[in-house]
Structures are given as structure tokens and as C-alpha cells.
Amino acid sequence: MRIDEVGRSRSPVHPQALVPSVPDWHQVGGFRRTRSAFNGFPFPCEVLAMTRSFHRFLPFSCGWPTCFCLLAMLWASAHGSLSAHEGDHEHPAKPVAPAEAHRPSPLPDRVILSIGDDPTNSCGITWRTSSDVAHGFVEWAEATHGPEFRLKPSRIEATTSALVTDLNPAHFHSAKLNDLKPATPYVYRVGDGANWSEWHPFETASQQPESFQFLYFGDAQNDVLSLWSRVIRDAARQAPKARFMIHAGDLINRPESDADWGEWFRAGSFLHATIPSVPVPGNHEQAKNEDGSRRLSHHWRAQFTLPENGPPGLEETAYTFTYGNLRVIGLNSNEKIDEQTKWLESVLQQQPAPWIVCTFHHPIFSTAKERDNKALRDAWKPLFDRYGVDLVLQGHDHTYGRTGLIDGNVPETLSNVPIGVRHTDPQSGTVYVVSVSGPKMYNLAPDSIMERSAEDTQLYQIIEIAGDQLRFESRTAIGSLYDGFTLTKLPDGRKQFQPRTDVIPERKREKPQTQLPESKAKEEPVLPGK
Numbered sequence: 001m002r003i004d005e006v007g008r009s010r011s012p013v014h015p016q017a018l019v020p021s022v023p024d025w026h027q028v029g030g031f032r033r034t035r036s037a038f039n040g041f042p043f044p045c046e047v048l049a050m051t052r053s054f055h056r057f058l059p060f061s062c063g064w065p066t067c068f069c070l071l072a073m074l075w076a077s078a079h080g081s082l083s084a085h086e087g088d089h090e091h092p093a094k095p096v097a098p099a100e101a102h103r104p105s106p107l108p109d110r111v112i113l114s115i116g117d118d119p120t121n122s123c124g125i126t127w128r129t130s131s132d133v134a135h136g137f138v139e140w141a142e143a144t145h146g147p148e149f150r151l152k153p154s155r156i157e158a159t160t161s162a163l164v165t166d167l168n169p170a171h172f173h174s175a176k177l178n179d180l181k182p183a184t185p186y187v188y189r190v191g192d193g194a195n196w197s198e199w200h201p202f203e204t205a206s207q208q209p210e211s212f213q214f215l216y217f218g219d220a221q222n223d224v225l226s227l228w229s230r231v232i233r234d235a236a237r238q239a240p241k242a243r244f245m246i247h248a249g250d251l252i253n254r255p256e257s258d259a260d261w262g263e264w265f266r267a268g269s270f271l272h273a274t275i276p277s278v279p280v281p282g283n284h285e286q287a288k289n290e291d292g293s294r295r296l297s298h299h300w301r302a303q304f305t306l307p308e309n310g311p312p313g314l315e316e317t318a319y320t321f322t323y324g325n326l327r328v329i330g331l332n333s334n335e336k337i338d339e340q341t342k343w344l345e346s347v348l349q350q351q352p353a354p355w356i357v358c359t360f361h362h363p364i365f366s367t368a369k370e371r372d373n374k375a376l377r378d379a380w381k382p383l384f385d386r387y388g389v390d391l392v393l394q395g396h397d398h399t400y401g402r403t404g405l406i407d408g409n410v411p412e413t414l415s416n417v418p419i420g421v422r423h424t425d426p427q428s429g430t431v432y433v434v435s436v437s438g439p440k441m442y443n444l445a446p447d448s449i450m451e452r453s454a455e456d457t458q459l460y461q462i463i464e465i466a467g468d469q470l471r472f473e474s475r476t477a478i479g480s481l482y483d484g485f486t487l488t489k490l491p492d493g494r495k496q497f498q499p500r501t502d503v504i505p506e507r508k509r510e511k512p513q514t515q516l517p518e519s520k521a522k523e524e525p526v527l528p529g530k
């Protein structure tokens with residue numbers, strides 16, 4: 001024990017005082033591994049002491065050099081046997097089973113903040129626990145410079161629902177915070193009263209039309225933890241004050257896969273808990289019934305707490321909110337298109353904000369081959385034209401494409417990819433964007449109305465609303481500016497479109513693939529308009 005103490009403190013103790021007892025001496029391997037100060041190798045004074053002690057206990061007499069050699073042989077033998085012992089216990093690495101990797105516990109996980117009906121005074125919060133947590137609570141308070149906000153937080157009980165996934169049973173807890181103050185920093189935590197998350201910060205929207213940024217992501221979908229995580233994290237680095245994040249469908253690949261959803265939550269980590277999410281479902285959030293019909297993934301409503309102000313039957317998949325002087329309309333392009341068309345027009349008729357952004361999954365103008373969504377275009381584009389929707393944010397085609405200002409004059413006879421025609425009006429109309437944030441990539445259609453496009457590029461978008469200007473940036477996974485433009489609303493109501501020129505070269509394959517990627521070939525066609 002004294003050697004141990006000396007080894008750690010490096011106190012100048014005489015070697016004679018370091019003589020170990022006999023029982024210790026027979027445990028050279030253990031001595032070497034646990035008591036030396038220098039990563040297992042005996043300290044010189046320890047060697048000297050051990051040699052002296054060893055010499056004293058030998059049943060025959062010998063000189064100091066001989067004794068030292070014997071000691072070295074003994075040490076080497078012990079070391080060798082120890083190494084062999086360690087080798088016996090080496091096992092090849094094995095992957096952790098998905099059920100274990102994504103197993104819920106009493107500790108809250110998958111905490112996500114969602115946009116509220118009125119972001120100036122409300123928000124939604126959802127999290128997951130194991131199914132033995134029967135009651136979940138949200139505590140919140142106005143944030144303070146120090147930790148004093150903890151002294152008197154407000155508390156509400158969440159609504160708890162059970163979900164038996166393909167991996168594990170779980171409880172999802174959902175709560176809405178209302179009556180918050182505008183433009184106020186808050187903190188919240190979630191838990192069962194004994195097991196709590198950390199305090200997550202967030203801020204309500206201002207009632208004044210202040211400048212702000214938000215993020216938009218096309219399909220994340222595949223290898224979400226491995227390859228999409230860097231995209232959302234770089235987006236947060238580039239726009240750390242983003243007020244919400246739009247996910248334009250296909251967040252994951254398999255609608256009822258708990259592992260896929262687990263990866264999505266881990267990829268975004270605390271960003272999900274602090275920047276409100278605005279997700280709309282894609283075809284990969286549509287699960288198949290036994291009769292072949294499609295329905296929304298059971299995970300969707302369990303794990304998001306979104307506005308329920310859309311058409312009946314499409315709660316939390318089609319909804320709208322106003323943030324400052326921007327109206328956002330999220331649509332579910334998978335089903336009930338007629339119902340949503342009527343609802344969309346009613347929302348546009350009551351338009352209370354000068355800027356309008358619509359988001360949904362299937363693009364009005366496809367960027368990829370043989371993926372036209374004519375029924376959707378016929379239903380919604382006339383409304384975008386009539387009510388002057390400024391920007392439409394979409395996904396699905398695993399490429400990038402951005403139009404100029406497309407007005408209502410695109411002839412019906414034109415297909416999705418009119419050859420050699422640019423029916424754009426620089427002073428009115430709508431900008432349509434298709435983007436992809438995950439790693440799955442398709443081919444671009446050879447002829448397109450897109451003014452800027454990309455293949456094989458993971459992108460995210462930062463959009464800023466600043467008075468009479470909308471500034472759009474599309475950035476690659478490493479933050480390079482790939483595309484951008486500024487829309488300016490002129491006093492007479494017209495729009496001015498100004499593309500950015502300080503962008504990196506366009507990224508397209510030199511030799512377009514003639515065959516569809518395997519993953520695309522296997523994908524079932526989606527028929528919006530049903």
C-alpha cells in the first residue's frame with residue numbers, strides 16, 4: 001500500500017520503506033498493472049526495492065546481478081502469461097441489436113419541440129420513455145441569466161400514449177404550452193418527476209414583424225444517423241438562430257421502423273429539442289395496410305405535437321401558422337388532395353402576412369425523370385398563381401432544382417419538363433424548389449425548367465425573411481453556397497428576383513446513368529391526387 005501511495009504522490013520516500021510483503025510479491029502481474037505510477041512499468045526505485053526483497057527470500061545465496069536477472073525472468077514470465085490471458089478473452093466486435101440500440105428507458109429521449117398554432121405564445125413538446133412511465137410532465141420557466149429559473153417553474157402533465165413498435169413497446173408523451181409571452185426566452189424540461197431531461201432553451205416569436213431565418217431540408221431518408229447528421233448540424237452552425245426547421249417529407253425510409261426514427265432523432269439530437277420542427281409527411285411516412293392501402297405511420301402523431309388546424313382527417317400533417325410576416329402552409333401530398341385544395345384556398349383567401357411559403361413532399365415540377373405529379377400540379381398550382389405564393393419547398397426527387405419565378409402562363413400542353421422553354425415572369429409568380437439533404441441520389445431529368453440544379457449533392461437551405469425581402473441560400477453539406485436568390489416585393493406589388501452569383505460551380509454527373517438506381521427502381525410509384 002505504501003508503494004501505491006508513493007507511486008501516485010511521487011513523494012520522496014526511502015526505497016527501504018517500499019519493501020512489499022511476501023503475499024504481494026507473488027502477484028507480480030497484478031502489482032504491475034495496478035500499482036505502478038508509469039502505465040504499468042515498475043518505477044526504478046520499486047525495482048530496486050523488489051530486488052532487495054527478492055534477494056532476502058531466496059533459499060540460496062547469490063549476488064545482486066544474478067538476483068536481478070532472476071527477477072527480470074520472473075517479471076517477463078508473468079507478463080507473458082498475463083498477455084496470453086488477455087488474448088483468451090478477446091472477441092470479435094459485434095453490432096448492437098437494433099432492439100437494444102433503440103430501447104426506451106425511464107429517462108426521456110427523442111425530445112422534440114414543434115411549432116405551435118401561434119408561435120408567439122405556444123409550442124408543442126413530445127418525448128419518449130419506456131412503457132413503465134405512466135405519467136409525463138413538462139416544467140418550464142422564463143429563462144434567466146443564472147439558474148434561478150428553477151426555483152418556481154410551471155408544470156403541466158402531458159398526454160401519454162402507448163406505441164408498440166417493431167422493436168419495443170414505448171410511451172410517447174405530448175404537451176402543448178400555451179399563454180406564453182411573445183419574444184421571450186424560455187427553458188423547459190420533460191420527465192416523470194424523478195427522471196428529467198436537461199433544461200432546453202427556446203424562444204417565442206415576436207408579435208412585431210422582425211427579421212428571422214428558418215431552415216428547410218429535403219429528404220433525409222437513408223443512413224440518417226451516419227450521413228444526414230452532418231447536414232442538420234452544419235445547418236445549425238450556419239444559422240444558429242434559425243426559428244424553425246421545415247422537413248419536406250421522407251424524414252426516414254421505413255415508416256414503421258423504430259430504428260429509422262431513432263436515427264433521425266439521434267442525428268438532430270438537442271437541435272430537435274430547441275428549434276421547433278415543421279415536418280410534413282412524404283411517401284416514406286406512409287405505411288401499408290394489409291389490404292395494400294396506405295396510411296400515415298403510427299410514429300407520426302405519437303412523436304410530433306403539431307397544429308391541428310388543417311382539414312379533418314389530416315391533423316398534424318396539413319396545417320398552417322404565421323411567423324412574423326410569413327405565412328407557412330404545410331400540405332400532405334400523399335392523400336385527400338381535393339379536401340386540401342379547398343382548405344388551401346380558404347387559407348390563402350384569409351392571407352394575413354405579406355410572405356407565403358408552402359411546403360409538401362411531391363414536387364409540382366419534378367427534377368427527376370418519369371416522376372411527374374400532374375394531378376398535384378393541376379390541383380394546387382392555379383392557387384399558387386392566383387394568390388401569389390412566393391416560394392414552394394418540396395422533396396421526393398433526390399436531386400436539387402430551383403426555378404425562376406414561374407407564373408400562371410405555363411401552357412397546359414407543356415409536360416413537366418418542357419424542352420427549350422422558359423415560361424417565367426421576372427416580376428410575379430412563384431419560385432419552386434426541390435432539394436435533398438440525405439445521401440440517396442437520383443438522376444436529373446435531361447431537360448428541365450430549373451434555372452439551377454444539382455446531382456449527388458447533400459443540401460440544406462437557409463431562408464431569411466427581412467421586411468420586403470426574402471433571401472434564400474442553398475448550402476452543401478460542408479456549408480458551401482450552392483445557390484441563392486433574393487426576392488424583393490416592390491411597392492406596386494410586383495416582385496424582383498435576383499439570383500446570387502457567388503456560388504460554387506454546378507454539380508452534375510459527367511455521364512448520366514442510363515439505369516435507375518436500384519433503390520429507386522424498387523420504390524413504389526406514388527400517385528398523389530387520390
Ligand SMILES: [Fe+2]
Pocket residue numbers: 219250282283284361395396397
Ligand atoms: Fe419521396
